[in-house]
Amino acid sequence: MCELLGMSANVPTDICFSFTGLIQRGGKTGPHRDGWGITFYEGKGFRTFKDPKPGYQSAIAQLVQNYPIKSKAVVSHIRQANRGHVNLENTHPFTRELWGRFWTFAHNGQLTGFEDLDTENHRPVGQTDSEQAFCWLLKKLDDVYPLPPANMKDVYRYIASCCDQLKEMGVFNMLLTDGEYVMSYCTNHLYWITRQAPFGKATLIDEDVEVNFQEETSPEDIVTVIATQPLTANEAWTRMKPGEYNVFHCGELIESNAALLKDVPFAEAKPGC
Amino acid sequence: MCELLGMSANVPTDICFSFTGLIQRGGKTGPHRDGWGITFYEGKGFRTFKDPKPGYQSAIAQLVQNYPIKSKAVVSHIRQANRGHVNLENTHPFTRELWGRFWTFAHNGQLTGFEDLDTENHRPVGQTDSEQAFCWLLKKLDDVYPLPPANMKDVYRYIASCCDQLKEMGVFNMLLTDGEYVMSYCTNHLYWITRQAPFGKATLIDEDVEVNFQEETSPEDIVTVIATQPLTANEAWTRMKPGEYNVFHCGELIESNAALLKDVPFAEAKPGC
Numbered sequence: 001m002c003e004l005l006g007m008s009a010n011v012p013t014d015i016c017f018s019f020t021g022l023i024q025r026g027g028k029t030g031p032h033r034d035g036w037g038i039t040f041y042e043g044k045g046f047r048t049f050k051d052p053k054p055g056y057q058s059a060i061a062q063l064v065q066n067y068p069i070k071s072k073a074v075v076s077h078i079r080q081a082n083r084g085h086v087n088l089e090n091t092h093p094f095t096r097e098l099w100g101r102f103w104t105f106a107h108n109g110q111l112t113g114f115e116d117l118d119t120e121n122h123r124p125v126g127q128t129d130s131e132q133a134f135c136w137l138l139k140k141l142d143d144v145y146p147l148p149p150a151n152m153k154d155v156y157r158y159i160a161s162c163c164d165q166l167k168e169m170g171v172f173n174m175l176l177t178d179g180e181y182v183m184s185y186c187t188n189h190l191y192w193i194t195r196q197a198p199f200g201k202a203t204l205i206d207e208d209v210e211v212n213f214q215e216e217t218s219p220e221d222i223v224t225v226i227a228t229q230p231l232t233a234n235e236a237w238t239r240m241k242p243g244e245y246n247v248f249h250c251g252e253l254i255e256s257n258a259a260l261l262k263d264v265p266f267a268e269a270k271p272g273c
Numbered sequence: 274m275c276e277l278l279g280m281s282a283n284v285p286t287d288i289c290f291s292f293t294g295l296i297q298r299g300g301k302t303g304p305h306r307d308g309w310g311i312t313f314y315e316g317k318g319f320r321t322f323k324d325p326k327p328g329y330q331s332a333i334a335q336l337v338q339n340y341p342i343k344s345k346a347v348v349s350h351i352r353q354a355n356r357g358h359v360n361l362e363n364t365h366p367f368t369r370e371l372w373g374r375f376w377t378f379a380h381n382g383q384l385t386g387f388e389d390l391d392t393e394n395h396r397p398v399g400q401t402d403s404e405q406a407f408c409w410l411l412k413k414l415d416d417v418y419p420l421p422p423a424n425m426k427d428v429y430r431y432i433a434s435c436c437d438q439l440k441e442m443g444v445f446n447m448l449l450t451d452g453e454y455v456m457s458y459c460t461n462h463l464y465w466i467t468r469q470a471p472f473g474k475a476t477l478i479d480e481d482v483e484v485n486f487q488e489e490t491s492p493e494d495i496v497t498v499i500a501t502q503p504l505t506a507n508e509a510w511t512r513m514k515p516g517e518y519n520v521f522h523c524g525e526l527i528e529s530n531a532a533l534l535k536d537v538p539f540a541e542a543k544p545g546c
Contacts, residue, residue, distance in 0.1 A: 042325075042360070042361045043360050043361060044362040044398050044399065045360060045361025045362030045363070045364065045398070046361065047321070047322075047323055047324075047361060048320070048321065049320075049322075050320055051320075052315075059336065059340050060336065060340070063332065063333065063336050067332050067333070087315070087316050088316060088318025088319065088320060089316055089317040089318030090318070091318065096370060097369060097395075097396065097398060099396065100396035100397065100398055101398065102398055121415075121419075122370075123372065123421075124373065125317050125318070125370060125373055125375060126317065126318065142394075146394075148396075
């Protein structure tokens, strides 16, 4: 399976520490050697770095680890291919415009029958189930909200109901952002943690790196990180339940269905995405 | 004014040499310090590197100069801002999907009355006349070709007729590509050169760099470079006429209205874009 990494923060924050942990799994401590990508929002604009090569060998990934780009919303992905060839058009995240905003999407899992998802004029460019699901989500949003909506909480609730449909087709772990909000949806593997004062130290699982967040932050900072597997060994990550969605804004959880869901056993993911 | 750089080639070719020339004008040998960007196509996928910082100081631009990404279609831009703030959402090139292809656009010039260009649901994210013009072009294409068209020459001819309308609003020098074709449209400043066997040496105007294309290429290579100003001192670049458009495919000129146009004096560009 692939791995996801997302961030929501109340001040522009760099994600070098977490990305350094994730990218080791791109062929070194993990089997995700079929490309990687990361999208940073800065205001309404974004920039994406991506490479169909293994992350741990990539000169571009090296730059992203060492060059702190500060952002309030980030989505990243490392790929172990299953549906679609290993090439740039199949490398996550995917970004498209809707309502004068750029939406960025990354997916972990596999969907059966994805070819039947009707995307109308939101046409996929590559061959993955993931991009087709993203285009279908945009089409559903376009149908229900032909004009830019005012109430974004309603929009994210509607997206969650669409994700419930996608979950019926297989494994659908997802990160989605419009640069303002960051949404996570879980079928089986997604964890999150919110860091705020008092900040402590954290140690990466995948690389011999420790960070003292107290030295890197100011007391008002709130930063949430979402990942397929916990990235640090000495912090308490919250595991999401099957069918759970969370919406973060400026680092804080503002919308979730977690309280409504029962604790049920997790189905194991099949490899690939 | 801004500066444009484009490339069309019959084999994946790196553009490090030309980009090294252009990027010096991003605050060093030229005044274009308000951001830069470059989009490389690889198959149907693309990747864009951009930065709202001056190009000649940018760590990301440094990577692009030194890390050869091979592509058959490239569009690049350095910006001297006039319309819209200096930030990421206003940094060219702009990329959007239409007909299951990614279209990439960069503009040099200024358009008066651009706010009246109706873009319907192809909404701009930033504030530039350039992005609004691009969204308007996509809307016009969507209107005329609601389904993916088969004859791309016809499509590019239609785009040229839309560019004629934009030219009436001010200065409109443009590069546009769908990853397969590269189109240039000129109001006043655009030059191009096709390099093919027998290859010679070329010397950059803006930096003390010489390249021997014979060592870098194979005899079948055909590479066209398009730029606002010639980038090399010892080669013969062709200046485009006002209202001229060219469409390149695999490095070769396949469509142009140049023969139909009279030689007329060039209007000087106002600064900014």
